[in-house]
Amino acid sequence: MRGKSLMFQGTGSSVGKSMLCAAVLRILRQDGLKVAPFKAQNMALNSYATSEGLEMGRAQVTQAEAAGMEPSVRMNPVLLKPTSDRRSQVIVNGKSVGVMSAMEYEAFKPRLRQMVRQTYDALESSVDVVVIEGAGSPAEINLKQGDIVNMSMAAAADAPVILIGDINPGGVFAALYGTVKLLPPDEQRRIKGIVVNKFRGDVKILEPGLKMLEDLLRIPVIGVVPWVDIDIEDEDSVTERFSRLSGQGQVRAAIVRLPHISNFTDFHLLGCQAEEGRRNDSQRQKSFRRPVRYPVAKCNRFRGSHGDISACVYAASRELCGCNVPEGRRKKAMDGFAPSCCGFDGNHHFLPCCKRELDFSAV
Numbered sequence: 001m002r003g004k005s006l007m008f009q010g011t012g013s014s015v016g017k018s019m020l021c022a023a024v025l026r027i028l029r030q031d032g033l034k035v036a037p038f039k040a041q042n043m044a045l046n047s048y049a050t051s052e053g054l055e056m057g058r059a060q061v062t063q064a065e066a067a068g069m070e071p072s073v074r075m076n077p078v079l080l081k082p083t084s085d086r087r088s089q090v091i092v093n094g095k096s097v098g099v100m101s102a103m104e105y106e107a108f109k110p111r112l113r114q115m116v117r118q119t120y121d122a123l124e125s126s127v128d129v130v131v132i133e134g135a136g137s138p139a140e141i142n143l144k145q146g147d148i149v150n151m152s153m154a155a156a157a158d159a160p161v162i163l164i165g166d167i168n169p170g171g172v173f174a175a176l177y178g179t180v181k182l183l184p185p186d187e188q189r190r191i192k193g194i195v196v197n198k199f200r201g202d203v204k205i206l207e208p209g210l211k212m213l214e215d216l217l218r219i220p221v222i223g224v225v226p227w228v229d230i231d232i233e234d235e236d237s238v239t240e241r242f243s244r245l246s247g248q249g250q251v252r253a254a255i256v257r258l259p260h261i262s263n264f265t266d267f268h269l270l271g272c273q274a275e276e277g278r279r280n281d282s283q284r285q286k287s288f289r290r291p292v293r294y295p296v297a298k299c300n301r302f303r304g305s306h307g308d309i310s311a312c313v314y315a316a317s318r319e320l321c322g323c324n325v326p327e328g329r330r331k332k333a334m335d336g337f338a339p340s341c342c343g344f345d346g347n348h349h350f351l352p353c354c355k356r357e358l359d360f361s362a363v
Helices: 015-028 059-067 104-107 110-124 141-146 151-159 172-181 184-191 205-217 264-271 308-317 327-334
Strands: 005-010 035-038 042-043 046-050 055-057 078-080 088-090 095-101 129-133 163-166 189-198 219-225 251-256 273-275 276-280 283-288 298-303 340-343
Touching: 005 015, 015 129, 015 163, 035 059, 035 110, 046 059, 055 059, 055 078, 055 264, 059 129, 088 104, 095 104, 104 110, 110 129, 129 151, 151 184, 163 172, 172 189, 172 205, 184 189, 189 205, 205 219, 251 340, 273 283, 283 308
Parallel strands: 005 129, 005 163, 035 129, 042 078, 163 189, 189 219, 251 283, 251 298, 298 340
Antiparallel strands: 046 055, 078 088, 088 095, 273 276
């Protein structure tokens, strides 16, 4: 049975698809409907282990909680966990099927199409409504032929599409117009509404542009969502959290931002602790790519990476560890060991050479 779904797609990554999906799921649940999230393919390093010990993306876990359902890999049958700029670990139905290059995965994707369709059909048959999330943009024309997550998924589910644009970085009208116009006519017709997300200011100033966009595309703008700073766990390292200092306390923790850092959400607790049910910022934490001076850094922490050897090379090339420093400089650099320098996620084999005080500057 078709017609039991609604799909959110975006003009790019991090435009707010996941949160708007979660919001709609919650509203539909409050209206008395049995609902479930679905995303055919996700790419993230911060994964979640289900009660069966299977891996899925954290965004669908948040959405499942909003829907009042137990997280299940049926909600996210394909998960990609990058190990480098060109290779990813491929998780299918919660289990790894290997590490593939981008071209290898493109060749492998046709084998996933039927599995994704069957997984979706089984999920749809068990609920009243499925809220589907796309990935990135449907207008990635170089990836169109192998698409399993955007417009091909919308067609398989016969789902109307809501297109989301992020106004915060600027260029939202061009992004929305360009995304629609790069799609073939049948896919353009599937878009039933447009949402402008992360708006700050007086919406009256925005309204002339919205009217012009509607006239150009013949698609209604159904909502403008204000900017909201939602403090939930990030799905991947494409996050604003890394660019800011969190906490105001006396204990300072410096997080080394490796290129393919995984499950870095474990560090969020360093910035706060519960005190009588209220948030109390007792520590400070900030993420770094290079050594700078961060006064009295008491804890220098490396989170696990999904590419251990490349992570070690990265840390060494930026003098985040002592292993590539000339012997004379190394001895001087290693004289002041960090009071606490620790690694997580089992990547201890490259961490002993990283046990020096990082040279952090004021922020």
